[in-house]
Structure formats: C-alpha cells, structure tokens
Amino acid sequence: MAYSEKVMDHFANPRNVGEMPDADGIGEVGNSRCGDIMKMYIKVEDDVITDVSFKTFGCGAAIATSSMATELVKGKPISEALKLTNKAVMEALDGLPPVKVHCSVLAEQAIKAALSDYYTKKGIDPEPIVGKATDCDECHFHN
Amino acid sequence: MSKFIYADNAATTSLSPAAFEAMKPYFSEFYGNASSLYKLGGQSQKAVDNARSVIAECINADKPNTIFFVSGGSEADNWAIKGAAELGERKNKKHIISSKFEHHAVLHTLEYLEKHGFEVTLLDVHENGIVRPDELEKAIREDTALVTIMFANNEIGTVQPIKELAEVAHKHNILFHTDAVQAVGNVPVDVQELGIDMLSMSSHKFHGPKGMGALYVRKGIKLPNLIHGGAQERGLRAGTENTPGIVGMAAALKEAVEKIPEKNARLEKMRDRLIENLLQIDRSHINGDRLHRLPGNVNMCFEGIEGESLLLMLDLNGICASSGSACTSGSLDPSHVLLSIGLPHEIAHGSLRLTFGDENTEEDIDYIIKTIPPIVERLRSMSPLWEKIVKENS
Numbered sequence: 153m154a155y156s157e158k159v160m161d162h163f164a165n166p167r168n169v170g171e172m173p174d175a176d177g178i179g180e181v182g183n184s185r186c187g188d189i190m191k192m193y194i195k196v197e198d199d200v201i202t203d204v205s206f207k208t209f210g211c212g213a214a215i216a217t218s219s220m221a222t223e224l225v226k227g228k229p230i231s232e233a234l235k236l237t238n239k240a241v242m243e244a245l246d247g248l249p250p251v252k253v254h255c256s257v258l259a260e261q262a263i264k265a266a267l268s269d270y271y272t273k274k275g276i277d278p279e280p281i282v283g284k285a286t287d288c289d290e291c292h293f294h295n
Numbered sequence: 296m297s298k299f300i301y302a303d304n305a306a307t308t309s310l311s312p313a314a315f316e317a318m319k320p321y322f323s324e325f326y327g328n329a330s331s332l333y334k335l336g337g338q339s340q341k342a343v344d345n346a347r348s349v350i351a352e353c354i355n356a357d358k359p360n361t362i363f364f365v366s367g368g369s370e371a372d373n374w375a376i377k378g379a380a381e382l383g384e385r386k387n388k389k390h391i392i393s394s395k396f397e398h399h400a401v402l403h404t405l406e407y408l409e410k411h412g413f414e415v416t417l418l419d420v421h422e423n424g425i426v427r428p429d430e431l432e433k434a435i436r437e438d439t440a441l442v443t444i445m446f447a448n449n450e451i452g453t454v455q456p457i458k459e460l461a462e463v464a465h466k467h468n469i470l471f472h473t474d475a476v477q478a479v480g481n482v483p484v485d486v487q488e489l490g491i492d493m494l495s496m497s498s499h500k501f502h503g504p505k506g507m508g509a510l511y512v513r514k515g516i517k518l519p520n521l522i523h524g525g526a527q528e529r530g531l532r533a534g535t536e537n538t539p540g541i542v543g544m545a546a547a548l549k550e551a552v553e554k555i556p557e558k559n560a561r562l563e564k565m566r567d568r569l570i571e572n573l574l575q576i577d578r579s580h581i582n583g584d585r586l587h588r589l590p591g592n593v594n595m596c597f598e599g600i601e602g603e604s605l606l607l608m609l610d611l612n613g614i615c616a617s618s619g620s621a622c623t624s625g626s627l628d629p630s631h632v633l634l635s636i637g638l639p640h641e642i643a644h645g646s647l648r649l650t651f652g653d654e655n656t657e658e659d660i661d662y663i664i665k666t667i668p669p670i671v672e673r674l675r676s677m678s679p680l681w682e683k684i685v686k687e688n689s
Contacts (some may be wrong), residue, residue: 155607163604164611169677184641184680187601187620187629191679209680211603211620 155212156246162216167223168205175205177273179265182258188214190262192222196270199230206262213252217259220244225263234282236263261285298613300659304500304591305449305477305650306617310543311502317546318504321539329536330525339538346545353552354494355485356511363528364541365521367508368476369400371495374510374532375472376404376443378518379493380413382470383440390439394418394426394455395635397445401474402631418444424453424583424636431463441470446478446494450619450632450648451583452592454482461490470516476500476508480551481589482559486511493518496548498540502652503547507540558653562590565651565660569593572664576671578684582636582646591651594619596638599681600645600674602629608670609647614663619646641680 172193182188188210195203204226206218225233238256268278327335347359365371395417405415416434442464447454464471472493480501498507524533578598602618619630629643675681
C-alpha cells in the first residue's frame, strides 16, 4: 500500500488543524473502537463557511482526507459545501488505496455533521437540508 | 545523508553478507540438479546435505534427516498442523489445542481444519502474553491429536514455556509442534532438551534469503506427504531443491546462532533502555511480559493516537517500524495479538512495534528516544480522542 504524494503532504502538513473556540457548528463522526474519529469546526457568515478546522484521531488517510475536506469547503457557500462528496475528496488527493476509501466517506460526513450542528444550534431542523446522519459502521465497508 | 534506522527485524531481516557469498556459486557455476547423477549434480547434492547437517546442529536435532526444507514458516506450519491432523484422524482424534495469539499461518490452518470436522481449543495468553501449562493440561481431551504453541510471539515477543508445555503434551502422548519462526536464530533453541516434536523456522527472520524455511520432524513421526512428486525431501515434499536458498539459509543460521550470546546481551540492554524511556511518555504502556520476551522486541501503546499515523511520522524521520492497528492490518479490528492480552480496541489502535537486530546500535536507540515523544505529542495535539482522555482524567 502506498499513499500518493498529495496524501503524504496533507498528512505531514495538515491544513486547518486545531480546535475553534468560537465555532458555529461542530461535527464529530467515527468512533475510537474503529480507530478513526473526525471532528470538524465551522464558522458561518451569510451562509458562507468563512472558517473551518479539524481534529482527527486516525490513520494517515484519515488525517489527509480531513485536511483536504477543510480546504475544499473553506470560503464556500453552504449550498456548495453540501455537495462535497467523498469522491471529490479522494480525487483532490490523487486517489486513496481501496482499504482507505472509508476515510474519505468519514470526511464528507464530518463536514455534514458540522453543518447539521450549525442548523440545530440555530433552531432549524437540519435533516431536510443536510440529510440523515449515517452510522459510522456503514462507512467501514472494508474488512 | 538522512537518517535511516531499520527497526522491523521481526518482519524481515537484511541478507547476511556471508549468506549472500555462500549462495552466489549456486546461482552460477554450480547450477546442477541435486538429483542428477553426474558430478555437477553431485556438487549441489553435497551442498544440500551439508546445509541440512548445519541446520540440524543449530537446533540440536539428533539427525540431519529430521530437517525438511520448505518455502518458509507458513508452509512449515501448514504441513506440521495438517499432517498431524491427518495422523490424528486415522485414530479418530480430531481435537487440536493452540493459543489465541498464534500467527495467522497457524490460526487460519486451524480454521480450515475446523471446517473439516476438527475441534480447536485456543488457550488464553493472559495479560502478560504467556500460555500457562496447567491450562493446557486442563484443555487436553481423549481425542486431542496435537498441541501447537508458538515459541515466541511475533508482535509482543513473549517467549513461551516450551519445555513445560511439551512435557504436558507428552504426558498424554500428544504431539507437540511449535512455530519457532521468531525464535530460531534469536534465542537458543534445543529441540531435544525442550522435547519438541515438530518445529517451524523461516530463513529470512535470521538474515537468510526469503522463500526458504524448514520443518523439523522428530524421528519416528511419519508425517504425510505435503507435495506429491519426486523423491526430494525423502519423498515427502517433492520439487527440485532450491540449492542457493538452502545454502544461504544454513550459512545465515550458523552465523546467527554463533552470535546469540554476544548479540542478546547487547540487545537486552538497548531494549530495556528504550522501554524505560518511552514509558516516561504520559499514558504509554508496554505490551507483553517485561522479562520473558525476545531480546530485540519493544511493543508499546500510546493512548489517544493511531498506530499507522505514528508509523508514517516515524518513516518521515527515517525509522522503519510496525504497528498492530486496524489500519495496518487492513481490517476493522486491531491485531488479534493485542486483543488477546486484553487491550481495549482504542488502546490497541495506538500500538508500535520496534524490533532490533545485530545491525542496530545504541545510537539508534538515542535517536528513537529523541524522535518519538514529539511525534506522539503532535499527533495527540490533533486527536479528539486524546482531548477526551485528558478531560476525563483532569
């Protein structure tokens, strides 16, 4: 198994890493039993994600996909961030080994979880906008 | 030149220059088939015979013909276990005892036999990673055909009480096999003194070539054929001999066994110094018994971080190591070895195995001691799991 240069770059020099004390939305997906937890923090102004950061417990691909996902949604309107797919994250990283595809799924879900939290905090039901939160086990299709 | 430290000698080892030199002529001028009548063939036959004697001596086997050359440790394990199962089946004995933390070459062979009507009991290895002979005694049944317990564990390096375990098996007239892939060439192994009936070894674990191994089968055990064909390996494992591989394996083992006393005294000192230093990292743990472990094995867990990212960071710093995390095993669960000693999943994910050999130096240890703590700190600083651990314990 080998990672692309882009994955290694985002792993070794992760972008937007760290906590955000004044976040408007925080999403956490995965669990420690499976070996990955991703936590995303977003700041929203006028339906635009003005700032985003993450903290991740997980493998190299988990850290790299988190980092790439933050780059892909930073400065984007929520409507665009909602369209972020795991495939887009993978492509931006020049691909992932097959057993690591679930990491990109987690990254997509982490962004959505942060957006759900943002709407919930505003008193808006997130489900019609963001969709249903999926269970962590579903994204682990390798074994 | 940038730093490069190979600390994964349990995965494989470099080829010893002496073994390489010994092999060379058998790739070129002495290419004869050992089974051929003419002189060129005879030279190969002589080399194979000589290698067999050398290997027999290295494990104190009474006769060279107790050594059977195979392609590696996995083949040796498969042959010993399936062969003993067949011998047992003839007497209606279809029960095998092993341990929870065997290598997959053993565990998956046992799973295969379970599908073919065998029953398997896997003994507990407890928190220290050591099988208890009294528990083996209790697990023995009238229909037990084989006991197979590894000599030293490949991940946590714990060395098993082989002599006691073999004694228990023999008290009940049961064959005793040991997967000694991690032990041969690293610790003294005397098959007669320990009472071993069958033993698997792998050449590339002691600086020999890859694709070579051997199975020791005590005189008097009539193991069924593994590969049907020609008369090689007393007709039990057909196929033209891998003469260069066999020669290289014997040269490497002879050298490794000669070095054991000097090498192990040095490695134990290095190992203990590294463990002591790494244990100073907050919430770090040593896996497996501190004393009864291979001289070159260090296996630790660092809470709040994941093993693969730790390995990648170490690789970026020129250190080759391995981990038992799920991400490195290609499955959802961390290594069965770490789970078998009772580690919870989230801690087992953060494991690190460093295994040293005679090429490693005290300077390597200094560098590792200096390199690991800031990496652990960095990964923890971006870990939401570590954040939780700190909160829960403050």
